[in-house]
Amino acid sequence: MILHIDMDAFFASIEQAVNPNLKGKPLIVGSRGNKNHTVVCAASYEAKRLGIDSGMPTKQAFLICPQAEFIAADSAKYVYTSEAIFEMLYRFDPNPQYVSIDEFQLDLRDSKEYVKICKSIRDWVTKKFNITCSIGIAKNCLLAKLASKLNKPDGVCILDKKNLKPTLKAVNVSKLTGVGKATLEQLNNLGIYTCLDLYNKDQGFLNTHFGKVGFNLFWSLHGLDSFELNPQVNQPKSIGHSYTLNRATNNQELILDWIRLLSEMVSVRLRKNNLSAKTISFWYSKDKDFKGITRQKTFQIPTNNGQDIYERTARIWLKIAPNRPFLRALGVSASLFEEPQKSLLKEIQRREDLAYLMDKINQKYGDWTLLPAQLIKIYNPGKTI
Ligand SMILES: [Mg+2]
Structure with missing residues (x-):
């Protein structure tokens, strides 16, 4: 069975959970701070019941309900909550899927415990964030997603033959x-x-x-x-991370350090998804508007090792580097996936084992408890990456 988890009025519910004064009231979360000149980015169920919904201009929404509460969207809060929920889902499926910021899917083909899992997920979400979700259960993704909409909010729907x-x-x-x-x-x-x-x-x-x-x-x-x-429908097509620097730089050492960090982040996610990648892409932008340039290269041997990904990305970068362009943002991503194979070379085997061991330790004691020494220069604990 596939479990499709859809958070109920996600952004609005988070705001209501954080500020109890907003509970039980029609609430409009606006894309921007100006309440009269923006669009509804999310609406609480109290507002939805009146006919207010996302995508509507706020002007129109306030005509429907002049006394509605308004708050500007705070994406950091929503991303944080979404990521925490996603992390929790690893308890039930080694490869949970991000469908969108407020929707997730689990493949529970090998488990008969889906009703129990459903309850655990809903209890956890409510206890941890004081919000609710709806879950659809069916034999495939399309039906599970459909089912998740049928008993909203705070409901479960199982679609079966009957x-x-x-x-x-x-x-x-x-x-x-x-x-x-x-x-x-x-x-x-x-x-x-x-x-x-x-x-x-x-x-x-x-x-x-x-x-x-x-x-x-x-x-x-x-x-x-x-x-x-x-x-393949359930698999990501590429896995990547990017970073925007405080100011543009052409300091080679610093750029390579950042490439190392991003490569490491990509490798952790590849291993989590049990994937190895043949194609490595390097992306950079000279300003922060993200109109960037991408260079990619496909290698014979797939990898999910941070050091390898770093070396491959560095090779791509060093081809561009003679011009010493200034970089404001950069990204590393991996694609063309295969299932990882154990290497026959002892030396490589040891490095692979080490990477998996580091994952285990970091999972237990927190991200970046162990990290390659090269990264100490740019990564300091407490700073979010
Ligand atoms: Mg939703």
């Missing part, structure tokens, strides 16, 4: 992920309004009208017994 058809009948086809405005219009023109209408069409019909999208929709809706999850 309730699938009656449930699909009650749900508008626009609720399905991947069905945007254009597809919806096309579906309606073909007489398809509910998810069950779509379910009842055969594969050939959907293929003819919607190509690959139709094929995927068909198999996701009918996939309760036969749909084999495509593991």
Whole structure:
């Protein structure tokens, strides 16, 4: 089973949890601080019930509810909460998926404990952050995501063979992920309004009208017994980290130190996802507006080792370096994944074992408890990276 976890009115709920004065009130979280000239970035359930929703101009929202509370979005808070929830999910699945800042997926194919896991997750979220989430459980990602929307807020929905058809009948086809405005219009023109209408069409019909999208929709809706999850769908396509410096620099030593740190961060995540990468990309930008330049190289032997990734990135960088460009921001990322293979060379084996051991220690005692000596110059404890 796939578990799809969707936080309820995430940003608004966090604000209400932090400031109890906002609890139980219609609350608008604005994209910017000016309450009359911005858009609704999130709305509390009290506001949603009145018809206020994200994407709406705040002007319009205040016409609907003049006494609504307003607060400017504080992304640091939301990212912090999201990352903490994501970390917790490793208890149940070695490879949880980030669908978005407030949505996560677990693959519990090998576990029958999903109801129990569901309860543990909901209890933890409420206890730790005083907010709620809704969880959908089904045989594939599309159905699990759909299920997570059906008993919102603070609800659980399990879609199985028994309730699938009656449930699909009650749900508008626009609720399905991947069905945007254009597809919806096309579906309606073909007489398809509910998810069950779509379910009842055969594969050939959907293929003819919607190509690959139709094929995927068909198999996701009918996939309760036969749909084999495509593991690649669940896998990230690339893993990367970037950093913006306080000021532009062309100090080679400093740049290489930063490349080392970012390479190390990438390698930790690769190992966590049990991946090795063949392609390494280096990205840099001369100013902070992030219009950057990317150079990448594919190597014969895949790696998930920080030292290797550093050396490969440094090679890419040193090709650019003779011009000694000034850098304001830089990033390292890895792609073209393979499953890691144990090396036959003793020396490399020892280095790999060391990396996994460091991961274990850092997981237990906190990130960067152990780090390569090169990084001591730029990393000081207490400073967030
Ligand atoms: Mg949500």
